[in-house]
Structure formats: C-alpha cells, structure tokens
Amino acid sequence: MEPLELRRAAEAGRATASELGLQVDDTVVIHNSDRVALRLVPCDVLARVAPSGHLTASEFEVEVARRLVDVDAPVAELDPRVDPRVHVREGFAISLWTYYEPAESAIAPAGYADALLQHHAALRRIELDAPDFTDRVAGALRQVNDQERSPGLSDSDRELLVSTLSGVTTAISAERAGDQLLHGEPHPGNLLSTRRGPLFVDLATCCRGPIEFDLAHAPEEVAQHYPGADHDLIHRCRALNWAMFSAWRWRRNDHMPDREHWRAEGLHQLHAALARCGLG
Known part of the structure; x- marks a missing residue:
C-alpha cells in the first residue's frame, strides 16, 4: 500500500x-x-x-x-x-x-516437509468449496492477454507467459491424479518459524490440485523429504508458478515492493525453470 x-x-x-x-x-x-x-x-x-x-x-x-x-x-x-x-x-x-513470537531457529527442509505433510493431511479431513488451481492460472492469463492491464510487457515476454501458462497447465492437467485441497502458496514467506513449531499463514490461497503444486512453492530441498512426490511434476509446477508470479508483477496496478526487481527476477526464474524441465 x-x-x-x-x-x-x-x-x-x-x-x-x-x-x-x-x-x-x-x-x-x-x-x-x-x-x-x-x-x-x-x-x-x-x-x-x-x-x-x-x-x-x-x-x-x-x-x-x-x-x-x-x-x-x-x-x-x-x-x-x-x-x-x-x-x-x-x-x-x-x-x-x-500474534506468534518468532523462533530463533530457521526451518530445516525436513521440518518444512513434515509441516506440509501435516497440513495436507489436515486438508484431507475438511470439506471446503475451493477453486481449482487452474482458476488461478486463468486469472493470470487474463492479465497478460490484456495489454491495458499489463502495458509494460514486451511482445516476446507476453508470448512467453501466455505459452507457459497455457501449455504447462495443459501438461499438468493431463497427468493429474489424487488431487486434494492445497495451501496454494506455501512459500517460505507463508511458513512462520514459531515457538509452537512451523505454522502456515495466508490461507486465502487454498485451492484444489496436485500436492506437487504446493511443493513447487517450497525450497527445492523440501521435496526430497516428502514421500511419494513426483519430481518431474514439481519442476513443471515450479515453471507455472513463476509464470503466474510474473503475470501478477506486470500488472499495471501491482504494488509489490521493489516491483521492478521482481519483474526481472520472475522472468529470469521462469526461463531457468523451463530449461530444467526441458521446455526452455
């Protein structure tokens, strides 16, 4: 603000x-x-x-x-x-x-994975009408397809974001199995290290999709401690997440601090993620 x-x-x-x-x-x-x-x-x-x-x-x-x-x-x-x-x-x-007083120690990858496992297990125990993760992708696509909403995007970057948001979502949807309720954005900024242990915040992003969509928001080492994770699918979800992140940053009315840095960083991370899953 x-x-x-x-x-x-x-x-x-x-x-x-x-x-x-x-x-x-x-x-x-x-x-x-x-x-x-x-x-x-x-x-x-x-x-x-x-x-x-x-x-x-x-x-x-x-x-x-x-x-x-x-x-x-x-x-x-x-x-x-x-x-x-x-x-x-x-x-x-x-x-x-x-309000939770922060703990002095950082959350190790194994502890992060354990918190996410507990969270996913709890999400399977509740009934909730939540959007599909593809609804969020569609919202990001609307931003980049409309030049008035994202006037600063170059033609090449706009084409990259559109093709990633559309194509990677199609690829993920073709392999989906065992979808469930997710946190939606369990990145390190949304996992507090507290004296009670790790606690997730920012729960408005709850959606339905594969658990790999959540794991793609966490540091890469976390997935090594999460049993049964599909690592190829995580790579594709990570590329999709960076495409959505970039779409939000290029909105005309985006107010994220240090926005210019994150516009460039988002596209850089997107290229790296696409290369890692063979889509660069």
Missing part, C-alpha cells in the same frame, strides 16, 4: 481492535503489499487489513482457518478473544489473528 493508504489501513485495524475491547497503544507494520499485516501492541494481535474489494477472499481465509484449527492443522489461529469473522471499516476488510 502507498503511505497514505497504509496509514488509513493501520488506523482501521487499530480502531477495530479497540472497539472489540483489545488494548492498542501502537501498531507495527509486519508486511506491506496489496494488503498489510499489523502487530497491535500490547494486546499482541496480528491484524490483516485489505481493501474492501478483497472482502470475499478475507472471509474465505477466515473460514479455512476455522476449519483447519478444528483438525489440528499447523496453521496460525484467529485471535480467540474476538468473534472469528471479518470486520469492515473505512473501506477495509479486517481480520484479527494470534
């Missing part, structure tokens, strides 16, 4: 928590992108604040969290002192979560 919108979002998060009886003397920005994560102190709440256009996604995330906590999934929990719902204030959708 831009500085002015960020200040408005922080005030909306602070006011919402205060009205619910939580003491808020200060707000600390933990993460700032298209939505912001704020630590509210001294009540130690993590407020996730998004523009109200993200209301449906915020409500979906809360519902996913509620169901997964009931089956002991390794996920961050909503704050137990308030109702588990999304609040709307001043044009923002606000959800309140437990």
Whole structure:
C-alpha cells in the first residue's frame, strides 16, 4: 500500500481492535503489499487489513482457518478473544489473528516437509468449496492477454507467459491424479518459524490440485523429504508458478515492493525453470 493508504489501513485495524475491547497503544507494520499485516501492541494481535474489494477472499481465509484449527492443522489461529469473522471499516476488510513470537531457529527442509505433510493431511479431513488451481492460472492469463492491464510487457515476454501458462497447465492437467485441497502458496514467506513449531499463514490461497503444486512453492530441498512426490511434476509446477508470479508483477496496478526487481527476477526464474524441465 502507498503511505497514505497504509496509514488509513493501520488506523482501521487499530480502531477495530479497540472497539472489540483489545488494548492498542501502537501498531507495527509486519508486511506491506496489496494488503498489510499489523502487530497491535500490547494486546499482541496480528491484524490483516485489505481493501474492501478483497472482502470475499478475507472471509474465505477466515473460514479455512476455522476449519483447519478444528483438525489440528499447523496453521496460525484467529485471535480467540474476538468473534472469528471479518470486520469492515473505512473501506477495509479486517481480520484479527494470534500474534506468534518468532523462533530463533530457521526451518530445516525436513521440518518444512513434515509441516506440509501435516497440513495436507489436515486438508484431507475438511470439506471446503475451493477453486481449482487452474482458476488461478486463468486469472493470470487474463492479465497478460490484456495489454491495458499489463502495458509494460514486451511482445516476446507476453508470448512467453501466455505459452507457459497455457501449455504447462495443459501438461499438468493431463497427468493429474489424487488431487486434494492445497495451501496454494506455501512459500517460505507463508511458513512462520514459531515457538509452537512451523505454522502456515495466508490461507486465502487454498485451492484444489496436485500436492506437487504446493511443493513447487517450497525450497527445492523440501521435496526430497516428502514421500511419494513426483519430481518431474514439481519442476513443471515450479515453471507455472513463476509464470503466474510474473503475470501478477506486470500488472499495471501491482504494488509489490521493489516491483521492478521482481519483474526481472520472475522472468529470469521462469526461463531457468523451463530449461530444467526441458521446455526452455
């Protein structure tokens, strides 16, 4: 978010928590992108604040969290002192979560894989109407197929993204077996190292697909510790993920920090991933 919108979002998060009886003397920005994560102190709440256009996604995330906590999934929990719902204030959708003190140790690949195994097992125990991963690919395709939405893309890069998003998705779909609910984006930024152990956050990306789609978001070493993973399929999913990442970065209204760097890095990683699975 831009500085002015960020200040408005922080005030909306602070006011919402205060009205619910939580003491808020200060707000600390933990993460700032298209939505912001704020630590509210001294009540130690993590407020996730998004523009109200993200209301449906915020409500979906809360519902996913509620169901997964009931089956002991390794996920961050909503704050137990308030109702588990999304609040709307001043044009923002606000959800309140437990804040976890970070652990000193990093998450080793084996621990990462174990957390993902536990998470996938928990996801198989819940019933949830979630989109297919191909729906997200279709959303990325709409961005790159529309020059008004992605005016900065060169013709060659646009062609690369379109062919990857279409062709790799077709190849993955032809081999799909045993699809299930997934986290959707379990990259290192969405796995917290806490004193309780690794916990997944950002649950609004939950979708249905092969477990390799999730594994492709994790560091490469993680898959070595995940039994039964199809490593060729992981390589293809990783190429697809970098194509989607690049599609979002080239949106005209993308607000990711250091966007120019990530535009170039995304395309670089896409070329490397395609070469690795023989599609370069």
